[in-house]
Amino acid sequence: MLRLEDLTLFVRAAALGNFSEAAREAGLPPAQVSTAIKRLETQLNIRLFARSTRSLRLTPEGETWLPFATQMLDTLHAGMQQLQTSEDEIRGTLQIAVPSDLGRNLLLTVFLDFRRRHPALRLRILFSDNLADIFKDPVDVAFRYGHNDDASFISLPVAAENRRVLVASPDWISRHGEPKTLEELRQHNALTYSLRGRLYDRWTLFRDGQMHEVQVSSVMMSDDAEVIRRMAIAGEGIANKSWLDVSDDIAEGRLKIILPDYQGDPVPLNMICPHRKQLSPAVRLLYEAVREKCALKLQHLPL
Structure with missing residues (x-):
């Protein structure tokens, strides 16, 4: 056998x-x-x-x-x-891949509460900005920023309206001044993010329907989005961050929006899985919990 x-x-x-x-x-x-x-x-x-x-x-x-x-x-x-006959009897292991910053600062509380409500369920959470290969990596679902053009897997929208915002700490602003124009933005230190060898040092901004690309320069960069957020809070420069990642920092005064008349580029959040058979009761309930949490944060997204 x-x-x-x-x-x-x-x-x-x-x-x-x-x-x-x-x-x-x-x-x-x-x-x-x-x-x-x-x-x-x-x-x-x-x-x-x-x-x-x-x-x-x-x-x-x-x-x-x-x-x-x-x-x-x-x-x-x-x-x-x-064999699961009710939500209270959800069991097994649910393996989740989530971006570093989003996972640690917003979704971890969702995951902990979800596990408490379903004590028979085990969670295996992978925090990384590298994109998980959902067909090869040991994950059931992944939360991923960006537009989905790949029809080979299932993608469910979590926060379609999410976008980036420019932020800096009050300390940084008091020492260096607040840029009021895109030209002034170019002259400030940017905290730039890199992923798989690519440096994201061209920031896209929108105003009155017009798109603007700003080439920024930096003396500090990282391949970890959580590190970028921490450096911004520490007063090391200006960051271009997802609203979901920094909404709490803005609400509590650790960060302030820079150039509020400009909108950052959209970064919708989706939940993806290999195929519909992966949409188990546990996955569906987790999806709803994450979507509800993100919806609360998006209520305060500046227009």
């Missing part, structure tokens, strides 16, 4: 292309993954992987078997979901 653990390790090893990575993800010794694959190959009487010292790839038989193994695991997961 095929073992569920062997099937799971085979699917993850195929996705990650590495036995050691699959073992690390499962919290197992690498040798145990290798043994599981060998046991599965013996039971199926086929070779699933072509191994060498430098690479690991599926054999043609392995590629044929992979969708069936994946379907078996999905069917088992769906069956377990059907």
Whole structure:
């Protein structure tokens, strides 16, 4: 009889292309993954992987078997979901990927409250600004900024009206003055964000239906959006941040909006998942909780 653990390790090893990575993800010794694959190959009487010292790839038989193994695991997961008869009985593990700043400063409280309301549910939360590959990474859903043009996965709008705002701390403004024009903005230190080697140092602003692009310069930059927010609060420069990320800082006086007559570019927030089968009761309830929280923040978004 095929073992569920062997099937799971085979699917993850195929996705990650590495036995050691699959073992690390499962919290197992690498040798145990290798043994599981060998046991599965013996039971199926086929070779699933072509191994060498430098690479690991599926054999043609392995590629044929992979969708069936994946379907078996999905069917088992769906069956377990059907056993849930009410919201109070939601259980299992929900794996969530969320941007660094948004997750730590806004959604973490939502996740904690959600877990308290569903004590049988376990949450695995991944905070990172790198985009999760929802087909390969161990996540059920991901919250992601930006417009979705990819029809290969399901995308549900969470905060469609969200946009960026220019902010700086009162301390920064008192020491350097508040820019009143785009030309003056260019002369101030900007806190710029980088992602996968790309530096976002051209800021898009709108006024009276006209789009303006401003080339900014900076002496401090980071690939972590939470670090950018903290540097802005510490009085290190001007930041171009999502309203959802800084609305509390603005309300509590840690940050102030700069150039309020200009609107920042839109950054809608969406929840994405690989396919509709992932929209379990737990996922749907979490989606509603996050959307409700974001809606409260967007009520105070400047026009």
